Amino acid sequence: MSQDTLFKRQFGHRARLALSPAGVLKTDEQAHAARTVWNLLHAWWQMMPKGKRTLANADAAIRQAHEDIDFLAVLPAQAAQAVLKTYFQAWKNCWDGRADAPNFKSRIRTVMSVDVPQGRDLNIVRVHRRWGMVNIPKVGRVRFRWTKDLPVGKRANAENRITGARLVKDALGWHIAFRVQTLEAKPEPHQGPDVGIDVGIKVPIALSDGETYEHVEWLTDKEKAKLLHLEQRAARRQRHRKPGERISRRLHHTYDQIAGLRAKAKRRTLDWQHQTTTAIARTYGTVVVEALTVTNMVKSAKGTVEEPGRDVAQKSGLNRSISGEAWGRTVIMLTYRTARHGGILHKVPAPNTSRRCSACGFITPGSRESQAVFVCKNPDCGWSGSADWNAARNVLHLYRMGLALIPAVGRAVVRRVKRVKPATAR
Structure with a gap:
């Protein structure tokens, strides 16, 4: 295989460490x-x-x-x-x-x-199917969960090796994130169809071909009840704490339990996102998403003392729902996964994608009869269907009109923004 068909890939792999209490x-x-x-x-x-x-x-x-x-x-x-x-x-x-x-x-x-900046200090060895051993400087040999084949031992060379690692602690304990460098064959251009994606809350991911990807609640009813009980207990203990008094061990333990449940929900979120974005990248050659500024979408509605906001509690709940879906992380995963499978990801302008009719291209007031249903009020059209499907079709149509906003990732070229009037029919 010639060097022209190879490329250097750098990625990370995270595994849980089995540290002793002393470790x-x-x-x-x-x-x-x-x-x-x-x-x-x-x-x-x-x-x-x-x-x-x-x-x-x-x-x-x-x-x-x-x-x-x-x-x-x-x-x-x-x-x-x-x-x-x-x-x-x-x-x-x-x-x-x-x-x-x-x-x-x-x-x-x-x-x-x-940080462990040099990979040679790790001395990674695979023990058996489920566990490996890694050397952590000034800590010693530690077991970690082996969930991915790593370039170690005889498989390691100048092109395929672990260049370093970082130890990270979260609510579930210490993990090690390996920095892996490999030399792989360049993917062939993906011959799959184009698809537009609309992200939401009720329907997390809706595709322009009618396919949807949904998930259950990240925590079970029992876990949610336990989380609510722990949050109420923490608030009660915090309320009785005197100003300047140190946090008690009991309150610290309650905070740790809350963080553990939230970390469990986040791990389930990541698992669903990894599986979903992989399935989309394998199926479609060109993926088109909206260029959303999520940080602006989750700003508080409190306002100021002179001009207080309205519906603050409702907006706060909406902000939590948007943050829980992690739309930005989904787009990041789609970006590098489509590139790895030979595909491409584009972003298009987000305004009016949910208000425009995907059949006639007109924006008429009152078309969103509900959060889930879109009914075009244009007398010459009258198209009706899922609001999420309608938005995903509009996203794909904007790309086909040449309205991609950013340089393409992977095999495509940069597209300029063109001011084109919406088509009157599709």
Whole structure:
């Protein structure tokens, strides 16, 4: 196989670690030390003049902090260097307009994580079908769930290898996210049909060919009742806490139980999204979605003191439903999955896709008789059908009119935005 038909693929794979209580304690200490190094770097950055904010000076400051602060010794030197590089990269992202300026990391709100920048330090071995072993610096050999074939042992080489990993802690415990690099064959252009996608709440994903993808509630009735009970208990204990008083162990335990149930719901959400986006990428060659700005859609309706908002509670419930569906993450998954299968993903303008009739192209008031049904009020048309299907057909039609907004991903070319009047008939 020639080099022209190969491409380098980089992706991540996350697995759950089976740490002992002593291992959990050691990893927690490393994560707190990494957060402290970040905060020390930020304080150093603010004190130093602009001319002395160099990588070499920051490295010297970290080495001095290791000598002065005893508990930083639990953090491996390479992990501290990874914090340094991440901090400088955060400032570059800020200067390029891709992110906000870096700030201090608090103990409560920061995700606990430790970086292992070099893959050779991991020494990964597969024990049997379900488990593997990985070496974590200053922690030791730890088992992890083997759910994906990794390029280790004889299968590892310069092109196919694990380049590093990151340890991340959530409500369900510590996980390891491997950074994998492989050399794979370029996918052939996907010959599947085009499809438009409309995302929603009642129907999470509706396709222009009439297919829909739905899911059940992420938590069972018993789990939802338990979550409500725990939230009420936490609110009751928080109400009786005096100002300035430390949070009790019981309240901490209640918060941990709440976080565990929410993490379980998120894992089920991710599993459904992975399976659904994979099925769509395998079936369709061109996938078209709306260019939604979800952050604007979930803004609060409280307003100001001078101009208070209306229907604040209803808007808050809608915001929770939108955030629970994670539309942005679905689009991200579709983007890289369609590219891997030789397909392409496009975005089109979102305004009026749910209000325009997909049969005649007119926008008439009152066409949305309900949340689920669309009935065209144009006397010459009168088309009726599912509102989600109608929106998905409009999304696909905008793409066929040449209204793709962004550069294509994969095999297609950049399309310019054209101002074209809607077709009067389809």
